[in-house]
Each structure stands twice: as C-alpha cells, then as structure tokens.
Amino acid sequence: MHAPATRWKTTTTTFLRTTALLLAAVAAVGVGAGPASAADGDVAWTVRTASNSYGATRSSFSYTVNPGGHLEDAMVVANRGPAPLNLTVYAADGFTTDAGQLDLLTRDKKSVAVGAWVRAGAASVAIQPGKTATVPFTVDVPDNATPGDYVGGILTSLTQPDQAQGINVDRRLGIRIKLRVGGELKPSLAVEDLHVDYSGTWNPFGRGDATVTYRIRNTGNAALSSQQKATVAGPFGLLRATADDLPAAPELLPGESWTVTAPVRNVSPAIRLAATATLTPLLTDPSGSVTPLEAVTGTAYGWAGPWALMLLVAALVAVVVVTLRLARRGRARRKQREDARVRDAVAQALRGQEA
Known part of the structure; x- marks a missing residue:
C-alpha cells in the first residue's frame, strides 16, 4: 500500500x-x-x-x-x-x-x-x-x-x-x-519592519488595545517555519501584555517573507510602549524531525498616552485655575469695598471734627 x-x-x-x-x-x-x-x-x-x-x-x-x-x-x-x-x-x-x-x-x-x-x-x-x-x-x-x-x-x-x-x-x-x-546549512530568520500602534479608550482609567506588525524574513538557506510571540510593555518592562496565542508562521523558503499582524488586548497607556516580537525557528530535517533553533527577537517603540485621563486632568486643572481666579477676584472686590468703607468713615469723622 x-x-x-x-x-x-x-x-x-x-x-x-x-x-x-x-x-x-x-x-x-x-x-x-x-x-x-x-x-x-x-x-x-x-x-x-x-x-x-x-x-x-x-x-x-x-x-x-x-x-x-x-x-x-x-x-x-x-x-x-x-x-x-x-x-x-x-x-x-x-x-x-x-x-x-x-x-x-x-x-x-x-x-x-x-x-x-x-x-x-x-x-x-x-x-x-x-x-x-x-x-x-x-x-x-x-x-x-x-x-x-x-x-x-x-x-x-x-x-x-x-x-x-x-x-x-x-x-x-x-x-x-x-x-x-549538500553543503553548509545556515538557517536564519529575521524580524523586520516592526512597529506598534495603540488605540486608547474614552474611559480615563481603562486600558486600550495595541497592534504589533512585523515581517518575518528567511535570511538563511534552509526552509524554516517558526513559533511566534508578541508582547507590549511599558517603561522598564512593566505593565506587560501578550498577544493571544499566535499560530505558527508558515514554512518560508530562503529569501521569502511573511507579514504578521498581532493584536494585543488590555494594554496600559504607559506613555512609551516597547513592542517585542520573538520567533523560534523550526528546522525540519529530511526524516521529518523538527528541531527548534535559538530564538530571534525584534523590538520597536511607540507612544501610548492616557489621552482621556490627561484630558480629564486638564479639565480639572482648568476648573481649579478658574475657581482660584474667581476667588481671587472676589477677595479683591471685597477688599476694595472694605477699603472704600474705611475711607468714607475716616472722611466723615474728619468732617465732624472741623464742624
């Protein structure tokens, strides 16, 4: 058979x-x-x-x-x-x-x-x-x-x-x-054109979503597939979020490339985001056995400001500034009225003495 x-x-x-x-x-x-x-x-x-x-x-x-x-x-x-x-x-x-x-x-x-x-x-x-x-x-x-x-x-x-x-x-x-x-086999993958885009939320205390996009290129001379992982983190690696399980990239022949778009949910608006793509190349030998190779990574940065929170803070600051200015003006008016009352009282007393 x-x-x-x-x-x-x-x-x-x-x-x-x-x-x-x-x-x-x-x-x-x-x-x-x-x-x-x-x-x-x-x-x-x-x-x-x-x-x-x-x-x-x-x-x-x-x-x-x-x-x-x-x-x-x-x-x-x-x-x-x-x-x-x-x-x-x-x-x-x-x-x-x-x-x-x-x-x-x-x-x-x-x-x-x-x-x-x-x-x-x-x-x-x-x-x-x-x-x-x-x-x-x-x-x-x-x-x-x-x-x-x-x-x-x-x-x-x-x-x-x-x-x-x-x-x-x-x-x-x-x-x-x-x-x-036959000859020297040089399996190699590279992460190219990596970038991250952030979509915030109108909830000033909420989290948004990020999209990590990159291209996998086979830069070696062996056909390779790869396991992949994408993460987004704030400064110093804090507030890390990971993309849902990404499928293995298809086997690429030498010189070929493959574009990946990875959505990452619940990303904190940490002002400065670091997006990292990690590939684990998989080499298949003639017998069909698969060997994972050393991981390859790429990192890019993007902005993710808490714009809704910043707008709320700006609005609160504006309210405080306006309130302080109105209070200052009120105190100035009251002082002017009090000064005028004192001047009138002094003038009246002086007129009484002359009489």
Missing part, C-alpha cells in the same frame, strides 16, 4: 482566442490529505510516488543531493475515469502564497531551481481507462548550486475547452519535491 502523496491540485482557466490563449485566473493549490484525484465530468486521475529504493510509502519526494549530483525516481499516474487521458508532465518551482500555502509556478512562468533541475522522461503520458503509467524523472543539480533547501513539484496537467463559457480549463495534479543541496 502507498501512503497518500503530498500533492497539488489546481485549476487554471484561459480565454479562448483565435491565435492565442490568454491567462485569466489561477486557483490556489491545495495539499490533499486523501487519495489525490482531478475530476471533471468523466475525467479523473490520481498520482502517487513510485515504490523503489527511496521508499514504498512516501507522501512526497524528498532528497539530499550534493552539487553536481544526479538521481532518478518516478511518479505513478492512474486513470480512474472511463475515457483515455493524455496528460502533460512537467516540473515547476514552489513558492509560499500570501495565504501561507505552498504553490507551484504555472507552466508559463520560468523555473530556476527544482523546476529547471527536474526532467520528466516524457513531456506527456497517455493512459487508458483503469490503467496506470509510471512516469520516470531525473534530478540533476548544477555544480555551482548554492547549498540549502529548494522546493518544487512534478505535475500532470489536463487542458479542456469549455466552448459554452469561451474558456480553457487547465487542471494540475502533482507531488511536492523537497530538495536539500
């Missing part, structure tokens, strides 16, 4: 033209958990890894090859439908989508790594209903290949016209290829 392969299934639609086919849309590629199949009406097929010296129950293709190395393997394609199939076969580089999923370049995009190093034994395969076909392929790593991790896939593709809609539908089904080129 073969384990279900780690596969891609995607659909590409293209407008029908007299002289050319123009790309219209590409659906996201998903990783199948069950038997991988592509079906449309009476067309269906599956793909799996071949059973050979590399293994009998593989979920995907995974190799470690030195620069200049060569290897041979195969994929098995089965026609589960009632009609003959003629499938195009090709390899493509992989990349991480904005949704954090691994996808493969479409056939019209140029591959420079796995998609260029993997060659299928034939550009197409014809399979009768109920039959299977073994598609051999080779991997030839250039002598000058940079050590590190590369991801791509080997794909089968079927293009069918839909005259009613005026489009071509291109369905792809493939298996992931993870390739580690």
Whole structure:
C-alpha cells in the first residue's frame, strides 16, 4: 500500500482566442490529505510516488543531493475515469502564497531551481481507462548550486475547452519535491519592519488595545517555519501584555517573507510602549524531525498616552485655575469695598471734627 502523496491540485482557466490563449485566473493549490484525484465530468486521475529504493510509502519526494549530483525516481499516474487521458508532465518551482500555502509556478512562468533541475522522461503520458503509467524523472543539480533547501513539484496537467463559457480549463495534479543541496546549512530568520500602534479608550482609567506588525524574513538557506510571540510593555518592562496565542508562521523558503499582524488586548497607556516580537525557528530535517533553533527577537517603540485621563486632568486643572481666579477676584472686590468703607468713615469723622 502507498501512503497518500503530498500533492497539488489546481485549476487554471484561459480565454479562448483565435491565435492565442490568454491567462485569466489561477486557483490556489491545495495539499490533499486523501487519495489525490482531478475530476471533471468523466475525467479523473490520481498520482502517487513510485515504490523503489527511496521508499514504498512516501507522501512526497524528498532528497539530499550534493552539487553536481544526479538521481532518478518516478511518479505513478492512474486513470480512474472511463475515457483515455493524455496528460502533460512537467516540473515547476514552489513558492509560499500570501495565504501561507505552498504553490507551484504555472507552466508559463520560468523555473530556476527544482523546476529547471527536474526532467520528466516524457513531456506527456497517455493512459487508458483503469490503467496506470509510471512516469520516470531525473534530478540533476548544477555544480555551482548554492547549498540549502529548494522546493518544487512534478505535475500532470489536463487542458479542456469549455466552448459554452469561451474558456480553457487547465487542471494540475502533482507531488511536492523537497530538495536539500549538500553543503553548509545556515538557517536564519529575521524580524523586520516592526512597529506598534495603540488605540486608547474614552474611559480615563481603562486600558486600550495595541497592534504589533512585523515581517518575518528567511535570511538563511534552509526552509524554516517558526513559533511566534508578541508582547507590549511599558517603561522598564512593566505593565506587560501578550498577544493571544499566535499560530505558527508558515514554512518560508530562503529569501521569502511573511507579514504578521498581532493584536494585543488590555494594554496600559504607559506613555512609551516597547513592542517585542520573538520567533523560534523550526528546522525540519529530511526524516521529518523538527528541531527548534535559538530564538530571534525584534523590538520597536511607540507612544501610548492616557489621552482621556490627561484630558480629564486638564479639565480639572482648568476648573481649579478658574475657581482660584474667581476667588481671587472676589477677595479683591471685597477688599476694595472694605477699603472704600474705611475711607468714607475716616472722611466723615474728619468732617465732624472741623464742624
């Protein structure tokens, strides 16, 4: 029995033209958990890894090859439908989508790594209903290949016209290829463009919310995922608040980046906030074992004044100042009236003496 392969299934639609086919849309590629199949009406097929010296129950293709190395393997394609199939076969580089999923370049995009190093034994395969076909392929790593991790896939593709809609539908089904080129492995992640924004509350004695935003960049040569944590604290690390449990960042290939937005609740308006993002890189070896690496951190600062409280204090100060001024004016008026009364009394007494 073969384990279900780690596969891609995607659909590409293209407008029908007299002289050319123009790309219209590409659906996201998903990783199948069950038997991988592509079906449309009476067309269906599956793909799996071949059973050979590399293994009998593989979920995907995974190799470690030195620069200049060569290897041979195969994929098995089965026609589960009632009609003959003629499938195009090709390899493509992989990349991480904005949704954090691994996808493969479409056939019209140029591959420079796995998609260029993997060659299928034939550009197409014809399979009768109920039959299977073994598609051999080779991997030839250039002598000058940079050590590190590369991801791509080997794909089968079927293009069918839909005259009613005026489009071509291109369905792809493939298996992931993870390739580690021998040499010094330098796994490394970096936290970039970290900043924090604070949203206060009208409650002068309440707490607000902060948003910590940063970018994770794979600056090494190994594919890495990471556990992540984001915190916000006041001066001297006081009044610390932590973001709710953040999901693990997707596995990033060397050179790729991923933007994270982490909400942090119940943040005290401590005037000066320090936001810290902590990443624990996770390295997966060819056997599937995951090793956590030394944590990486980044820190940025932002303002979080207790504006409502400050407004309340300012209003109270204004009331006190006005009250003091009114009281001072009242005392001055009373003193003036008392001085006038004394002057009048003295003048009257002097007039009585003269008389």
